[in-house]
Structures are given as C-alpha cells and as structure tokens.
Amino acid sequence: MLAETRPPGVADVDPGSVLLPGHDVPLGRYTTVRRLLPQRPRRMVGAWCFVDHFGPDDVEQRPGMEVPPHPHSGLQTVTWLLEGEILHRDSLGNVQPIRPGQLNVMTSGHGIAHSERSPATHPPVMHGVQLWVALPDPARAGAADFAHHADLPRWRDGDLDMTLLVGEFAGQRSPAVVHTPLVGVQLELTGTGPTTLPLRPDFEYALLAMSGSAEAAGVGFEPGALLYLGSNRRELTVRGGTGARLLLLGGTPFDEPLVMWWNFVGRSHEEVAQAREDWMAGRRFGVVADDPAPPLPAPDLPTTRLKARDRTGGLHG
Secondary structure, eight states: OOOOOOOTTSOOOOTTOEEEEOEEEEETTTEEEEEEESOSSOOOBTTEEEEEEEEEEEOTTSOOOEEEEEEEBSEEEEEEEEESOEEEEETTSOEEEEOTTOEEEEEOTTOEEEEEEOOSSOOSEEEEEEEEEEOOTTGGGSOOEEEEESOOOEEEETTEEEEEEEEEETTEEOSOOOSSSEEEEEEEESSSSOEEEEOOTTSEEEEEEEESOEEETTEEEOTTEEEEEESOOSEEEEEEOTTOEEEEEEESOOOSOBEEETTEEESSHHHHHHHHHHHHTTOSSOOOTTOOSOOOOOOOOOSSOOOEEOTTSOEEO
16 A cells, blocks of 8 residues: 555645656566566656565465567666576577676667566575666667676665666766766665755656665555656755665656567657567577577557657657
C-alpha cells in the first residue's frame, strides 16, 4: 500500500512530484517485473527511458531468470542486483556473471544481442533492477560495447550509505561510460533520521523504492512505485525505515522524441521496422556466445504506424 498521509509537522506533498505506480509484466517464463518506466504520464527521466524492478523472488526451487537471446539497438542496458546472480552472454563474446554490488552496462549502439540467465546453481533469492538509457547521436549508430564494474564509489552521508552506479554525485564519479549527463545512485538507509542530498537544478529526478518504505518531497512510498521529482531542485531530503534501499535516477531532459518498441529505441517507424527485419533475418545483431537456446522471435509490428513520443508522452510525426 502506498502511504501518502503525513504526520503533524511534516510538509504537504510537493506539487512538483508525481507518484507513478508500476504494473506487472512477465519477463521470460519464470520472472515477473514491475515496470515503472515508460508510463503514460511520464516516459523518461533524463535519458533513462525504461525501468524494471524485479523481486525479491524465491528462486531456490526454480530456474530464476531465463531470458534467451534477444536484440537491442539505440540504448544502453544497466543491470543492478540487490540479491541473486545473473549470467550475461552477448554477441561480442562476453560471458559475465553479475552479483550484488556489481554493475553491468551494455551499449547496443547500432545493434547487439544478449541473453540473461540465472546459473544452474544460484542463490535462493533474486532481486534487482534493469534500466535502459536512450543513446543520442552519434552513439546510437556506433559500435556495441559491454563493461562490467565490480568496484564502484561507496560512501556514507548521515543515515545513508550510497553507491554510485553511473554519472557524478556528491563529488564522486562512476567508472561507467554514459553518453548524456546522467546519474544513478543507490541509497541505503542505516537509520531513521533525515538526510539532505545535493541535486542539480538542470537535472530532472525520480526515486525508486527497491525495498522498505521511505519519504521524499513530502510523499511516502513503498516498493512498486516511482516518485517523479521533476527539475529545478537544489536538494532533496530523504528519510525512511532502517534498511530501506532506494535508487535515485536523474539527468538532463532528453528532448528528442523516441520510438520505443519491443527491444529497440529509434527515431522513426522505419528505423524500428528495419531493426526488426534485420533481427528476423539474422543480420546486424550477431550470435550470442555459448547460448544454445533459439533466439526470441520479434513480435509482429502493430497494424498502425509507430509514432515518436517525447519524454512527457506527447506524440510527434
């Protein structure tokens, strides 16, 4: 249940914030995710264009994540685990396990394919997030790349332990390569006292509760919702229960309209249709290393023309 009531003395809900509930989407045969972006009221936060939160799921007697080879173009995938283990394989030949506290960043450029699976012997719980970042020109037409980061900036501020996934924050810089001004930082509450975070007024921000309850901008929220905070903020005060883990996402507004369909981020119907055709014909995306499973077939294109949408959901073209 999403708590929006406030005790005496706590400020009213900030009018610049919007609480966005997620909705369940099946991912492969065994995993259901909560999709927080895109949504009709809010398509993007900076260049972050896709947010899935999965778990915590009991996978002790189950295969866990089983997503066979599939394509991407025009985006970066950012994978972050709180619990569990996933084995990444891609068409560049990378085979890389990811565990809690580590970061995988895959840059699709013009095209890449990958699969994501829990190893045969895996931890009993799986919990994490998968995010997409829309690539600008010329990166979206460039070469594909993959990077694994096992050592990320970590520090404490008041009652928050912070881990910087991407970008710069509070004087720290992540080793992950991004192509627009962007930030992603995990906040883990070690107490119930408030902590005030420095923000950039030219960034727009959102806050995801991954576990536990929290409050920011006068809004209480729990896992399963994304609090969009807008821009023109210089600071944000966060408080919550001990052990709550949040993900702060931000970036400069990405104003170029996008066509997002299936696993492709493009600029036009024709571009996305060509990506689908190339994938089905076995062109452009390569073959995933050491994964014997047949690749996922692309769904049929809709009968109506795909329209570009801006970051607020407005139609273009």
